[in-house]
Amino acid sequence: MKRGLLALSMAYILSQFYRAFLPVLAPVLASEIGATPDDLARASGIWFLVFAAMQIPVGMSLDNIGPRRTASALFIFGGAGGALMFGLAQSPLHISIAMALIGVGCSPVLMASYYIIARTYSAAMFGTLAGGMIGFGSIGNLAGSAPLAWSIETFGWRPTMLGLAAVSLVVGLALIAVIRDPERVVTEEKGSVLTLLKMPVLWPVFAVMLVNYAPAAGLRGLWAGPYLGDVFGADITAIGQATFVMAIAMVIGNFAFGPLERLFGTSKWVVFGGVGMGAVALGLLWAFPDRSIWFSTALLAVIGVSGSTFAVIIGHGKSFCPAHLTGRGVTLLNLFGIGGAGIMQFATGPIYRAGLSDVPSTAYTAIFAVFTIMTVLGLIAYLFAKDRID
Numbered sequence: 001m002k003r004g005l006l007a008l009s010m011a012y013i014l015s016q017f018y019r020a021f022l023p024v025l026a027p028v029l030a031s032e033i034g035a036t037p038d039d040l041a042r043a044s045g046i047w048f049l050v051f052a053a054m055q056i057p058v059g060m061s062l063d064n065i066g067p068r069r070t071a072s073a074l075f076i077f078g079g080a081g082g083a084l085m086f087g088l089a090q091s092p093l094h095i096s097i098a099m100a101l102i103g104v105g106c107s108p109v110l111m112a113s114y115y116i117i118a119r120t121y122s123a124a125m126f127g128t129l130a131g132g133m134i135g136f137g138s139i140g141n142l143a144g145s146a147p148l149a150w151s152i153e154t155f156g157w158r159p160t161m162l163g164l165a166a167v168s169l170v171v172g173l174a175l176i177a178v179i180r181d182p183e184r185v186v187t188e189e190k191g192s193v194l195t196l197l198k199m200p201v202l203w204p205v206f207a208v209m210l211v212n213y214a215p216a217a218g219l220r221g222l223w224a225g226p227y228l229g230d231v232f233g234a235d236i237t238a239i240g241q242a243t244f245v246m247a248i249a250m251v252i253g254n255f256a257f258g259p260l261e262r263l264f265g266t267s268k269w270v271v272f273g274g275v276g277m278g279a280v281a282l283g284l285l286w287a288f289p290d291r292s293i294w295f296s297t298a299l300l301a302v303i304g305v306s307g308s309t310f311a312v313i314i315g316h317g318k319s320f321c322p323a324h325l326t327g328r329g330v331t332l333l334n335l336f337g338i339g340g341a342g343i344m345q346f347a348t349g350p351i352y353r354a355g356l357s358d359v360p361s362t363a364y365t366a367i368f369a370v371f372t373i374m375t376v377l378g379l380i381a382y383l384f385a386k387d388r389i390d
Helices: 002-020 022-033 037-053 055-064 067-087 092-106 109-120 123-137 139-143 146-155 157-178 193-197 200-212 214-232 236-264 268-287 293-307 310-318 323-355 361-382
Strands: none
Touching (some): 002 037, 002 067, 002 092, 002 123, 002 139, 022 037, 022 092, 022 146, 037 092, 037 214, 055 109, 067 092, 067 109, 067 157, 109 123, 109 310, 109 323, 123 139, 123 236, 123 310, 139 146, 139 236, 146 157, 146 236, 200 214, 200 268, 200 310, 200 323, 200 361, 214 268, 214 293, 214 323, 214 361, 236 268, 236 310, 268 293, 268 310, 268 361, 310 323
């Protein structure tokens, strides 16, 4: 199991990279293939929505055939194949198709890990181990900032992407070699995703899951680059440095929230505090979008930490799911988290266009306002959640 989780963590590093690398590529994609911020918002949204749509079949596959075949087949086909297409892209349409393929490839990786953790370790350890998996995988988030900027300037963006396609293929083959499936749960009980959706105890968890990751994913994965460039005149190096700071903050958050959950003996209030902190940071960006680049970078870092409550929310919801629906449970929760991010990637494109004016910060102020309001609404719904059961 440990070797399997290690291999999955390698795949998850790439998954984190692929969801966060577009801001650094934005300038070169604009100059070489004419990709606008709106094009990249659409491509990023496609990644998230395809990823989210895949959660239902992935959950069924985890429960029925196990994580080994599920993760390896999809990662080789989508992860390696999508990165290859990205490296050969000649238009924004090709970028969107490549991101859709990469979304398919990345869709089972984290949930296969969570399935193994849920079936192998105690419920009390789930948040810590799940958060640690994301924290380790966040190396990819780091690689998609300043190191990616260096690689683009040194080798070019196409060789960089083709190299990543080769790495993805090797990691996919490693998944086949080392993952061992946990024993299947044998039970006469039936159930499906609909069974879980009919459980009112899960609804407030779904609500906060829908909003907690979307701001961090949207800003780190797309809007941070154009925002810092348009409002503060940041070049590719400065954007890489700022997104690197945000990525570091996300790593710290992922390693911190699981132990905090165990320390305080509560999932609900650890999540509420973390997401609430992000809502405050979003509100400050809404109010002061052009104060200084370091002020904005610090707030982006806080938003990154806030989004790192993701694993604890998964553990909170999983605690209410029947054992034989573990795969469907974690993937359904993931669907809400990734789906919320994908919806907001699409929504923020028109919001950005509608807010364009002679003042560069205006369009981004509108984006920050929407993120703030939706996060507050999700927190209100989460107040009605029952705390975790072990």
